[in-house]
Amino acid sequence: MIRREFMKTKVLSVFALTVLLAGCAATEMPASTQHYNPETSARIRLFGQNGRPSIMFVQIGQGNAAKTEKITVGGSLGDAFGSMLGMSKNESIGMPATENTQNLAAQNGILSTAFYREFVIPAGKPVKVQGAYIGLSSITPLAQGGSLYYHEGDCSSNMVSFVPQAGQNYEVDSYLSGNGCSVVVFDIKSTDGKVSLIPVQTQ
Secondary structure (H helix, E strand, O other): OHHHHHHHHHHHHHHHHHHHHHOOOOOOOOHHHOOOOOOOEEEEEEEEEOOEOEEEEEEEOOHHHOEEEEEEEOOOHHHHHHHHOOOOOOEOOOOOOOHHHHOHHHHOEOOEOOEEEEEEEEOOOOEEEEEEEEOOEEEEEOOOOOEEEEEOOEEEOOOEEEOOOOOOEEEEEEEEEOOEEEEEEEEEOOOOOOEEEOOOEEO
16 A cells, blocks of 8 residues: 555646746747758757757847747656656758767666757757756655655756857767765767767856
């Protein structure tokens, strides 16, 4: 009975997490609608999963029509449920594979399947990225009465920015450690998919 109640509260906490993540939802840019020109554009890959969204701010348009779009991967209600049920799909626009994409399953957690999406971004305009972790909560009934509440804790990385170069491919990765969350940006070599860290500015 205690195990059944534990699983019930665990699932309820995951559901609450997906509702919380829905607040991060932002503009969608499906792969099928994106047009890549290597002379004026770059490409970027963001990873996401239930409880670990990636956030990007990118400038779209020119002159008076210019605006800043916020894009999240793993932060919408649909993304969170898809990741929780293992139904999330990767969306690629032809970027080279890397060690991260080839070993994506290694990032999976409990009720949290990792996936990625790729985007076309304007070259020469600053892009901001951030990673986050939203820990699960659980309530375990105790045999002697009462209950034990546990929460893993939350964190957000610093917002960092970089200026993408035309024709280049980038990959954003986030890490969780005892010191909190961090985010890094890699340049992908088109020939073999090897990556190298690029300098970023902390906001």
